[in-house]
Every structure is written in C-alpha cells, then in structure tokens.
Ligand SMILES: Nc1ncnc2c1ncn2[C@@H]1O[C@H](COP(=O)(O)OP(=O)(O)OP(=O)(O)O)[C@@H](O)[C@H]1O
C-alpha cells in the first residue's frame with residue numbers, strides 16, 4: 001500500500017526536534033560584482049513545503065548552493081537542525097540529512113539506477129572497507145537491508161522496469177525521477193528540489209506533483225521547492241517566497257503571492273520570452 | 284514476495300559473479316591456470332615460462348592496485364614504482380637474514396622473519412606511506428596527484444640508491460625475502476605425495492593463489508559502498524559530495540589500498556628472482572604499470588590481470604615472433620639506425636619501451652576500454668555461448 005510503503009522503508013527520514021528545520025538569516029552571496037543573493041531570510045519548519053519563485057537568474061539555485069554548502073555566503077547565517085552550517089563541508093551537511101535534486105541532472109551516468117540509489121544510501125551504510133573487501137556477514141547483510149530500502153523507493157517512484165538500466169540510457173523525464181529517488185534514499189530531513197518539473201510534459205509534471213505530495217504526506221519532511229511551473233507551486237506550496245535580482249520581494253501564502261503587484265511586475269520586468277509565457281499561462 | 288525471500292534474492296543478485304556463464308568460465312579459467320605448470324614444465328624453456336607467468340601474476344596485483352586509484356577513483360598516479368620499492372625493502376628487511384661485515388657490524392639490515400609477517404607488513408608500510416602522502420596529493424584537484432607521485436618516484440629512487448644498509452647500494456643489491464611459510468620453502472624443489480615439484484612450479488602456484496585472493500578482495504571492494512563512492516567521485520565529484528561522500532576520505536582510502544597492493548607486489552616480485560637491485564624502481568616501472576592498466580582496461584579487475592599478463596609476456600612474445608636475435612638484425616638493416624661499431628642500434632629493452640608507448644597511445648585512441656573491452660566484444664559476439672538460454 002502506497003500510504004505506508006515509503007514511511008516504513010525510511011524510518012529515519014524526517015526530524016523530530018523542536019524549532020525550525022532550517023533558518024536562513026540575511027545571506028549575501030556575490031560573484032565578482034554580481035549579487036546572486038542579496039539579503040534573503042526565511043525559515044522552513046518540519047512538514048512544510050516552502051517554495052521559492054523568481055525569474056531566471058533571480059538567485060534561486062544560488063540559495064540552494066548556499067544551503068548545501070557548495071557556496072559559502074559572504075554574509076549571513078544558516079542553521080540546519082539548530083546548528084550553524086555556514087562552515088560545514090557539503091558532504092557533512094548531506095549526511096546530516098539535507099538532500100537535493102538538481103536543475104541540470106547530476107546523476108552518475110555510468111551507474112545503474114540501482115547503484116545511483118544505493119549511492120544515496122551512502123551515509124546509512126555503516127561498514128568499513130575491510131568488511132567490504134572480505135564481504136562476509138556484516139557488509140553483505142547491510143547491503144541487502146539497504147537494497148530493501150532502495151527497492152521500496154523504486155516501487156514508490158514506479159521505476160521497477162529500469163532498475164538495472166544505466167542512467168545515461170534513460171529518457172530525461174525518468175532521469176528526473178531517478179534523481180528524486182536518489183535524494184529520497186538519503187533519508188532526508190530536508191529535501192531541496194530544484195525545478196523538478198522543468199522540461200516535462202503535462203503528464204510527467206502531474207506524476208512529479210503527485211510524488212511530491214505523497215512524500216510530504218508519508219514522510220512529513222520539510223521541502224524547499226524551486227519551480228517555474230506556477231500551477232505546481234500553487235497546488236503544493238504552504239508558503240511562497242518570491243525573489244528578484246537576489247532580493248526578496250514577497251513572502252506569504254500562495255494566493256497572496258499570486259496577486260502581489262511586485263511579484264507580477266518582477267516577472268513582467270523580464271523581457272525573456274520563456275518567462276513571459278510562464279507568466280501568461282501560470283499566473 | 285515475502286520479506287525473507289526478497290532479502291535472499293537481493294543477496295544472490297549482488298553476488299560477486301552473478302550469472303552462470305560467468306561462474307562456469309571463471310572455473311574453467313582457474314582450472315586451466317592451475318594445470319598449466321604441469322604442461323609448461325615439459326617445455327625446453329619451461330622454467331622461464333613459469334617464471335614469467337609467476338611474475339605476471341605478481342605484477343597483476345600491482346596493476347589491480349593502480350586501477351583502484353586510477354581506473355576506479357579517477358586519480359592518475361605515477362607512484363606505483365615507489366610503493367613497490369617500499370614494499371620490496373620492507374619485505375626484504377623483515378624477511379631476509381642480516382648481513383654482517385668482517386668486523387661484526389651490521390652491513391645489511393635483516394630480521395629473518397617468516398612470510399606471514401613480512402608479506403602483510405610490506406603492504407601495510409606501503410599503505411601507510413600512501414596515507415602520509417595523501418594530504419599533500421589531494422590538496423588540489425586534477426593532475427596534482429600525478430605530479431606529487433612523479434616527485435615521489437625520484438625521491439624514492441634516490442633514497443634506494445643511497446641507503447646502502449637497506450638496499451646494498453647500486454651494483455651490489457641484496458637478496459630478497461625468503462619464500463617460506465610455516466617452515467615450508469617455496470623457493471626450493473620439493474616432493475609432495477611422491478610427485479616432484481620444481482621451484483618454478485611452486486612459485487607459480489603460490490603467486491597464482493595470492494593473485495586470486497587479492498583480485499577477489501578488490502572485486503568485493505569495488506562492488507561495495509566504497510567502490511560506488513570511488514566511481515561517484517570520479518564521474519561527478521560535486522554531486523558525490525552532495526550525496527554525503529567525503530571526497531578526501533575516499534581518495535585517501537583508494538590511494539592507501541592501491542599502495543597496499545603495490546607493496547604486496549614489491550614484496551613478492553623479487554622473491555621470484557631472489558635478488559633486488561636498487562635501481563629497479565624508476566619511472567619506467569611506474570609507466571609499465573600505467574601501460575598494464577590502460578592496455579588491460581581502466582576500471583576493470585579482469586582487465587588489470589590481462590594487461591599485466593600482456594606486458595610481462597610481451598618480451599617473450601616478441602622473441603617468439605621475431606625468433607630472438609632476428610630483431611636486432613632487422614634493426615641493423617634500417618638505414619640510418621645502424622651504428623659504426625656494429626652494435627644493434629636498439630636493444631630489445633628499448634624496443635620494448637617504444638612498443639609500450641605505441642601500445643598505450645593506440646589503446647587510448649582505438650580501444651579505450653582496453654583488452655577487457657575487446658574481450659567484452661568477443662563475449663557479446665558469442666552471447667552466452669554455450670550457456671545461452
Ligand atoms: N558560479 C557562478 N559564477 C558566477 N556567477 C554565477 C554563478 N552561479 C550563479 N551566478 C549568477 O548568479 C545569478 C543567480 O543565478 P542562479 O543560478 O542562482 O539563478 P536562478 O534563480 O536559479 O535562475 P534560473 O531560474 O535560470 O535557474 C545569475 O546572475 C548567475 O549568472
């Protein structure tokens with residue numbers, strides 16, 4: 001049964017501490033004069049689906065990169081699970097329970113779907129290299145147990161038919177789904193989704209929206225969603241933050257943001273054709 | 284499917300050799316390798332063939348090691364000669380008797396310990412050397428490791444030449460560690476159950492056993508969490524790190540294990556001839572190992588073994604093809620290459636080096652997957668013959 005599958009497979013996903021899951025406090029990030037993020041603050045709590053919207057180049061991916069430690073903001077503070085992570089290495093932040101997907105797919109192309117997902121389990125595989133080399137008992141057992149977890153994710157994301165395929169061979173829409181699976185395999189406490197529906201057709205977008213809804217319901221983890229498809233954002237988000245040129249313009253409930261003059265102007269202010277169509281069809 | 288049966292089926296699926304044809308072919312190959320010395324010993328130059336195969340088996344261990352860091356973890360290392368040297372001298376210092384000078388002082392360090400001590404010690408000391416160097420080698424991305432290990436080979440060559448109490452010095456050298464375990468000498472002709480077994484046969488079988496064990500350990504490693512982490516770092520470093528893989532830790536691990544394998548190779552290699560010359564650990568030796576890995580196939584354990592066999596047997600094959608000295612004659616005929624003194628312009632060793640170079644380049648361009656790639660194509664051609672279903 002779908003309603004229990006994921007929660008049973010990933011008992012260590014989610015967080016039961018108190019206080020906000022993640023707190024971003026006035027962060028600033030610039031690249032040689034370009035202010036990518038310019039004074040952004042927000043909080044995300046457990047169970048919350050927090051969306052960040054904004055025109056192309058607004059700084060959404062840069063915020064993700066600050067959160068996951070790829071970039072170190074020049075100013076501001078970030079706390080994850082109550083701890084400052086501004087000086088924490090990316091792999092450490094990941095193993096604390098921050099998982100993400102990428103705007104441009106970052107799967108391991110020479111690995112199978114299974115191995116990509118098993119790699120997501122990396123921090124949960126608690127055996128050493130000697131055990132790995134001898135492979136009796138411990139390593140064998142831990143691998144098999146985690147394979148169970150990965151199978152549950154494969155079933156949840158309906159990836160059964162491609163589990164042994166090499167990722168490079170798969171169509172784009174499936175790759176996006178595998179990436180979501182790999183992030184789920186990390187048993188996340190916070191899940192960052194960077195344009196999960198980008199480049200997808202209507203049906204694929206609906207599937208993706210359904211998966212995100214199910215993850216929210218079954219795991220109750222906090223999520224930050226960056227997405228240009230406003231229908232997805234309006235349907236799924238609890239809170240929306242709109243930014244432009246790295247600056248926050250508005251924060252609130254999806255309906256409020258949809259009607260906010262500044263947000264509409266920010267989108268219209270961009271002569272970019274793609275953004276305009278997004279604007280017309282979605283807002 | 285019940286919880287339990289699924290559990291066991293995953294276990295089976297992730298077995299080291301999952302398919303039946305794979306297992307049957309491997310069994311055939313191993314049986315053939317075990318029986319080969321019984322045939323080889325009857326050849327006129329059977330002894331030299333046995334020695335060559337034993338050498339190739341030992342070299343294959345070092346090639347597997349290099350493939351772990353370079354093929355699987357994607358970090359180019361030129362340091363194999365250094366770590367082979369560290370292993371060789373650790374083994375020899377621990378495993379051969381001390382040599383005293385006329386005045387009773389120690390001329391060559393030696394502790395005369397058994398193989399169960401000197402062999403793992405050689406691997407561990409080499410691995411430790413790897414761990415010490417790793418923080419310098421992995422400070423920067425890219426070819427930095429290649430540069431650091433290149434330097435290491437020169438430093439090592441210098442130390443080995445000049446530390447005469449350990450190495451005996453240039454032109455003198457010293458005896459290698461003694462191949463004995465639990466009182467049994469592998470380096471002497473013997474009789475087992477009434478059968479005569481030559482020294483060369485014993486060494487062949489011993490080295491074959493070591494190779495099989497080391498190959499299985501490596502194969503297990505690469506299909507584990509650590510192997511996936513190596514490949515992830517190699518293919519997409521940033522993504523790997525964002526999945527919780529600590530890049531420094533896994534590069535260091537790959538380098539340490541790679542050095543361990545090189546140390547084992549160093550320890551065993553010279554027991555075959557019984558002698559170590561301190562000039563053996565030059566850059567050329569490292570390049571021979573790079574050639575094994577590239578020609579055999581990057582990121583393949585089977586390929587490493589094929590590459591080592593190929594490179595070690597190459598001189599013998601050249602001799603076979605060109606009927607020995609014929610090669611020198613041919614070279615003498617090429618205008619401009621002939622020298623006044625009538626000496627052959629290129630020795631077979633030089634021809635060998637040129638061939639290495641040509642082969643490395645040829646494989647990189649034509650068959651980047653190496654001999655292993657060629658083998659896969661042949662195998663696909665035959666499908667699962669004769670086990671197709
Ligand atoms: N590594 C970098 N070096 C230099 N400039 C960068 C870098 N990364 C981002 N930028 C700049 O920072 C700004 C914000 O980029 P970012 O990728 O965060 O935007 P975004 O909101 O994700 O846009 P999109 O909707 O197109 O994905 C842009 O002007 C971009 O050119």
Ligand SMILES: [Mg+2]
Nearest residue numbers: 060061062103
């Ligand atoms: Mg972006």
